Amino acid sequence: MIVVKTEIVVNAPIELCFNLSRDIELHTRTVWKHTSEKAIDGVTSGKIGLGEFVTFQATHLGIRQKLTSQIVEYERPKKFVDQMVRGAFKSMRHIHEFEAREDQTVMKDTLIFEAPLGILGLIVERLILKKYMRRFLDDRNEGLKQIAESLGLQQL
Template sequence: MVEVITEIYIEAPIAICFDMARDIDIHTKTVWKHTREKAVAGVTKGLIQKGELVTFEATHFGVRQRLTSKISEMVVPSFFVDETQRGAFKSLRHEHLFEKRGKGTLMTDVLRFEAPLGVLGWFAERVILKRYMRKFLEHRNKQLKILAEQPENRLHG
């Protein structure tokens, strides 16, 4: 199993950051464009809640695939977890943490995943997937930061 941790400071209230991070519409706008990611089943629009499922379809490494995740834990507005139910990974747990810092929010992602295919999967996790998933999260978080820091969002929270 591999762990990837990312952090980003967002100059926006914790409630805005929390809601934007679990908004399906925003998710599909903030991931890499070349993946053509879209929600195709379960909650496909708006805010996902504890116990709900979403299935995303996206292209990674040239292969179109589906990943179904469930929001298994949620403490508004500081924490939620999505865990893969079906998809390319043997297991995937993504913890989203939000901490009020001054006038803004520290957003931390803790992603733990395991690839299938035994030794081959173990090798892929460490040589390819860890770096790929870190870059994926960092890109998404930068895009979410840009949206959250828009002047219209500073009035909320």
């Protein structure tokens, strides 16, 4: 099992950051273009909420795959958790946390995942997936930051 933690400071209100992070269409716009990620089932547009599902289809590491997640915890505007219910991983849990600090929001992600395939999966987790997933989260969060900060300035 691998744990990846990221943190980014955004010059925008916590409520805006929380809402943008739950926006399905924005998710597909802020992930890597080469993955061709799109929502194909469940909540496919707008903001996802407690108990709701989304299925994404994307190409990662040259493999086309589907992943269905459900929002299993929801504490507006501080936290939400999505958990894989079907997909390529043995397990995956993604904790999104938001902390207001003056005029800024600290967005924290904790991604906990386990690859299938026993010992082979353990090797792939450590050699490839940990770094890949960290870059994926960092890049997506940078995109969210840019959007949130531009929207936050418009709201002033």
